[in-house]
Amino acid sequence: MDQFKLSIDKREKLSYIFLVLLFITLLFGLVKLQIVEHTVLAKQSENNRIRVVSIIPRRGIVSDRNGQVIIDNRPSYTVSVVPSEIVKGKTIENLSELISLDTTQIRKRIRRNMISKYQPTPVKRDISFEVVAILEEQYKKFPGVVYQMERVRQYNRQLGAETYTGYVGEVSENELNKITDAELHLGSIIGKKGIEKKYDNVLRGREGTKYIEITASGQLVGEYAGKSIIPADPGANITLSIDNDLQIACTQALDTFCCGAIVAMDPRNGEILAMTSYPGYDANIFSSVIPESLWNEIRDDTTHPLLNRPLKGLYPPGSTVKFVGVGAGLEEGVISENSKFKPCIGGYQFGNRFFGCWKESGHGSLNAVHTLEQSCDTYMYQLGLKLGIDKLSEYYQACGFGFKTDVDLPQEASGLNPNTTYYDKRYGKRKWTIGLVLNNVIGQGELLVTPLQLARFFCGLANDGIVYRPHIVKKIEFFDQQEILIQPEVAFTLPFSKNTMRILKEGLTMVVEGEHGTAKRLKNKYYTIGGKTGTAENSHGENHSWFGAVAPLENPEIIVIAIVENAGHGSEVAAPLVGQIIESYMMKKLGLQTPEDKTDSTNIALVGETE
Ligand SMILES: [Zn+2]
Structure with a gap:
């Protein structure tokens, strides 16, 4: 160093000091950007996951000619999985135990119903409140598992009105091929029989979309401000001529x-x-x-409860x-x-x-x-x-x-x-x-x-x-x-x-x-x-x-x-x-x-x- 110093003049000496300082500054900046800030940015991008969530509209209410309810909705919870957030050997195994559905079934449902890996895919509907409480308390045990409030159809059983109410269920692949509605995807609920089927397009309403932010460990931060909500349109209410x-x-x-x-x-x-x-x-x-087992029992019943006698008998x-x-x-x-x-x-x-x-x-x-x-x-x-x-x-x-x-x-x-x-x-x-x-x-x-x-x-x-x-x-x-x-x-x-x-x-x-x-x-x-x-x-x-x-x-x-x-x-x-x-x-x-x-x-x- 000293030999080098002696070989240059004072002016050169000053220039050298300047260059060294500049080099150190640049090096420091580079290190900061490459090491320190990278870690912070990476951490941030991991933290701020954005989920696209469908807002399911309220399905229309069906009433009799005097305004008495025939078909209503009741609140229930649906458990879903966000495929991109699944942790191997943990998510599906733990969920299987919680909702009493074997892992093959869960995987099959995810594969079948997935819209995108970043969106919640419904796995089981109408889960008990106990299950919701466990998901809430022990969220770390269930990475990528979410639950959503979803309304479930409620039929006035006293009426014996199945011949015209029909019922709803998850859309099948076969049905999906026949319906030209971009909004429908596997896992969507549609009318299967009766009024529910005939008037499905008016009863169903239109889905909305919202974006939510969550932490890496799955905790909800809140709604993501970067994108605005598209609200859902509720389904139409129908009055029947029934008394x-x-x-x-x-x-x-x-x-x-x-x-x-x-x-x-x-x-x-x-x-x-x-x-x-x-x-x-x-x-x-x-x-x-x-x-x-219940389905087989109904299907094999020799009195044919599924036969719509007024229309098909x-x-x-x-x-x-x-x-x-x-x-x-x-x-x-x-x-x-x-x-x-x-x-x-x-x-x-x-x-x-x-x-x-x-x-x-x-x-x-x-x-x-x-x-x-x-x-x-x-x-x-x-x-x-x-x-x-x-x-x-x-x-x-x-x-x-x-x-x-x-x-x-x-x-x-x-x-x-x-x-x-x-x-x-x-x-x-x-x-x-x-x-x-x-x-x-x-x-x-x-x-x-x-x-x-x-x-x-x-x-x-x-x-x-x-x-x-x-x-x-x-x-x-x-x-x-x-x-x-x-x-x-x-x-x-x-x-x-x-x-x-x-x-x-x-x-x-x-x-x-x-x-x-x-x-x-x-x-x-x-x-x-x-x-x-x-x-x-x-x-x-x-x-x-x-x-x-x-x-x-x-x-x-x-x-x-x-x-x-x-x-x-x-x-x-x-x-x-x-x-x-x-x-x-x-x-x-x-x-x-x-x-x-x-x-x-x-x-x-x-x-x-x-x-
Ligand atoms: Zn006679």
Whole structure:
């Protein structure tokens, strides 16, 4: 150093000192930047993790026509995992123990539902508050695990309303491929059946987004100020045409029997007032992930609780559709109001087969109205032969059978209205007998209807032939105050003249009011009621018991259709059951108490009057 100093002059010496100082300064700066500040910056970037969190909107509330709740939401917690924050050998293992879900399941759900590695991926919904408390207290044990408040659907179980509420669940890959909504991703909740499915896009609302800041160890710092929140739009609320009181009356009426369905409608506009399928299921079980054992139990139940009987149950309608044959006969000039056929001797001989009437002792000679009143099969057989298969089938078609009602609910069946084309296809050309019309004309054979189709037909009978499209939604109210009121739509008009309608309505009346009416036990002093019994033979055991009713007759405002599977005669099972439902509706409307002497006035069991 000294030798070097001596070799330079004073000026050089000063320059050297300056350079050395500069070098030291630069070196210090470099060290500071490279070592000290790097550590600090690195630490900061580790600390300030930003998570993108979806704001799940409140799903719309569904109420009945009087504002009573049918579907609501309840608060619950969902546990999720942020994939980028998972610590190997810790996160998933500890979480598995906490939520009792094996590690393979958790990994599978993360893989399936992941939107991005920085976003929480739902692993289990509807976790208990104890689990939340543990996650809160022992957060270090669960790196990358978060929980979120999420609303869960709550269905009013007392109503037995699954046929139209449906339920929600996580979207499947298959569904996701069919829906064109960018917002949906695996793990999203969507409507799976019923109103929840049909109106999913309005009920669901629109997701929002927020950004939150957390520490490296997973503690929440707060909302991240660098990006602004996109708020969620709540889902629309829906008002149904359902009357909850009537719905409960229908559900309770069926629960002493094994299986069946009831539909109540307002014939003046097509509004569905009540609809039930029995046995049903608890839609609430689908709100969280349903245990496999429970799912298997429901699926394998031989009483088919998952079958939506009003919309998808296919039944022979039995005598409830005799109006169609009689109406067709009158329109086609095959019969007149008072024309008669060969008397009923307890049945009718056709070829080498004797087709029985339900009344073995026979009805004698009847006209059209008395045929409906007493439900004589012999008259109908002769009428059917005069009409022929295709003419009868045309009238069934024109009365709404064999095609969907276009109700505002998903998954409806079309039914079956056979004609010669159908039989040729099924049995081969001319390999069947025209005697099949004898079955079709009394609502048997291959004719199959859904309870909703039959309800729609009775609406037409009650409403001077004008048939409205059945619907269940009355009003949709969006969160921005906009609303849609659903207007009634005329679907078609029954193919009957005014005079024919008068005769059919007289038949409807006589079933209850007539001396020999098959449902005369429903006659009472408080209101008028008309109807038609049906006893449908079927290949699955005992006869199905049907009844369709209209009340009050002078100005109909309700029709009720009930089928009780394998329960026997319509007059003995379904008729009193429907009578009870109409009574609860009419008494409430008239402001009267249920009469204490109702067993005397309306429930007199008749011996020998069946069908
Ligand atoms: Zn008869």
